[in-house]
Amino acid sequence: MRAPTLIVVSVVVTVSAGAVVATSYLRRSDPHEASPGGGAATSGTGTDPARGGNYYTGGFRYETARNFAEPARSAQAYRLRPGDGADVQRIAGAFGMSGQVRDEAGQLVLADGTRRVTLSGSRWTVDIGVGGLRQGAGIASAIPGGVAPAPVGPPIDSGAAERRARAVLADAGVDLSGASVTVADQRPGWTVRFIPVVGGRRTVGLDQTVSSPGDPRRLLGQGWLSEPKAVGELKLIGVAAGLRQLAAGVFAGDPPSGGIPSGPPVTRTIVAVRVVLAVIHTGKADLLPAYQFDLEDGGSVSTPAVDASARAGR
Numbered sequence: 001m002r003a004p005t006l007i008v009v010s011v012v013v014t015v016s017a018g019a020v021v022a023t024s025y026l027r028r029s030d031p032h033e034a035s036p037g038g039g040a041a042t043s044g045t046g047t048d049p050a051r052g053g054n055y056y057t058g059g060f061r062y063e064t065a066r067n068f069a070e071p072a073r074s075a076q077a078y079r080l081r082p083g084d085g086a087d088v089q090r091i092a093g094a095f096g097m098s099g100q101v102r103d104e105a106g107q108l109v110l111a112d113g114t115r116r117v118t119l120s121g122s123r124w125t126v127d128i129g130v131g132g133l134r135q136g137a138g139i140a141s142a143i144p145g146g147v148a149p150a151p152v153g154p155p156i157d158s159g160a161a162e163r164r165a166r167a168v169l170a171d172a173g174v175d176l177s178g179a180s181v182t183v184a185d186q187r188p189g190w191t192v193r194f195i196p197v198v199g200g201r202r203t204v205g206l207d208q209t210v211s212s213p214g215d216p217r218r219l220l221g222q223g224w225l226s227e228p229k230a231v232g233e234l235k236l237i238g239v240a241a242g243l244r245q246l247a248a249g250v251f252a253g254d255p256p257s258g259g260i261p262s263g264p265p266v267t268r269t270i271v272a273v274r275v276v277l278a279v280i281h282t283g284k285a286d287l288l289p290a291y292q293f294d295l296e297d298g299g300s301v302s303t304p305a306v307d308a309s310a311r312a313g314r
Contacts, residue, residue: 059262059263059264059265059266060246060265060266060267060268061265061266061267061268062243062246062247062267062268062269062270062293062301063267063268063269063270064269064270064271068239068272068273070236070238070239071239071273071274071275071291072236072275072289073235073236074233074234074235074236074289075201075233075234075236075275075277075289075305076199076230076231076232076233076234076289077230077231077232077233077234077277077284077285077287077288077289077306077310078198078199078228078229078230078231078277078285078286078287079228079229079231079284079285079286079287080121080122080224080225080228080286080287081122081225081227081228081229082121082122082225083108083119083121083122083124083225084108085101085108087108087119087124087173087225088101088108088109088110088117088119088124089101089110090171090172090173091117091119091124091126091172091173092110092112092117092126093171094168094169094170094171094172094173095115095117095126095168095172095219095220095221096217096219097110097112097113097115097117097126098112099111099112106120107119107120108120114128114218115127115128115218115220116128122224122225122286123222123223123224124221124222124223124224124225125221125222126219126220126221126222127220127222128220152187152188153187153188154187155185155187156183156185156186156187156189156190158183158185158190161183161190161192161212162181162183162192164192164210164212164216164219165192165194165209165210166192168210168219168221169194169208169210169221169223172221172223173225173226174194174208174223174225174226175196175226175227176194176196176208177197178196178197178200179194179195179196179197179208180194180195180202181193181194181195186211186213188214189211189212189213189214190211190212191209191210191211191212192209192210192211193207193208193209194207194208194209195207196208196226198228198277198287199228199230199277201275201276201277201289202274202276202277202292203276203277203278203279203287204252204253204276204277204278204279204290204292204302205252205253205254205278205279206223206224206277206279206287207222207223208221208222208223208224209221209222209223224279228286228287231284231285232285234288234289234306234310235306235307236275236289236305236306237305237306237307239273239291242273242291242293242303242305245303245304246293246301246303250303250304251301251302251303252278252279252280252288252290252302252303252304253278253279253290253302268295268296268297268299268301269295269296269297270293270294270295270296271294271295271296272293272294273291273292273293273294274291274292274294275289275290275291275292275305276289276290276291276292276302277289277290278290278302278304280304280311282310282311282312282313283313284313285313288304288305288306288310288311289304289305289306290302290303290304290305291303291304291305
């Protein structure tokens with residue numbers, strides 16, 4: 001086992017009348033962090049159960065032009081229902097598939113031709129299998145380097161794509177009430193992504209997607225079973241503590257894109273904050289409160305809004 005490597009991360013959190021600033025700048029990495037020539041992670045990101053979220057040791061400086069009022073003092077956590085063979089059959093039928101459900105290393109699988117449905121706990125996927133075009137990265141996953149070619153042909157009908165995706169997910173038993181939606185033109189195909197709302201809060205990591213990789217008869221998809229169950233109110237750590245977590249590189253959902261900046265920290269300005277629900281599995285819950293910080297550049301980053309004890313399921 002490789003001995004832990006020293007981490008020296010500068011963290012500055014300043015709360016004043018004019019600004020809240022959190023700075024994170026990578027000096028050296030921990031055992032999970034990528035390094036030249038190898039490492040457990042290859043992109044500068046990873047997942048550490050002890051932290052209860054993704055971690056990312058990158059050179060970013062988060063700041064705000066003003067102080068934010070606390071959006072909430074506590075928020076509900078939720079548990080997702082584990083699925084069974086009936087769920088697999090229902091999802092398969094929604095995607096025009098049929099077959100026998102079998103258990104493969106604890107996952108429920110139904111194969112029909114080149115496509116298969118896989119259900120692991122409450123997480124489901126419909127894909128083309130090993131070596132094929134896998135839903136989640138879209139068409140770009142089949143392109144060397146992950147870069148999709150320039151669209152060819154006429155633009156897709158976004159409205160028709162959304163209606164098709166909604167109908168499929170409704171047949172699969174997915175609740176899209178209040179969900180936001182985006183449609184990606186991946187000519188000749190498309191991907192429709194829904195971000196659900198649970199208990200009146202936006203979610204991070206609970207996306208439901210349907211893709212057409214070019215053949216409308218063979219749709220792909222991924223998502224989560226609906227019917228989350230409330231399991232209790234959790235105390236929130238506060239926005240300033242959330243900023244300190246950003247500085248420490250603890251994220252809920254996807255960490256910042258674009259890799260680790262070189263040189264001085266890159267400043268990202270926070271313009272709004274809200275409480276959302278993020279997919280963080282603790283054994284007691286699957287959706288935990290998180291702070292979502294909207295950025296001036298149009299992006300957003302999220303960090304758990306509960307302490308390490310709650311993230312560890314204690």
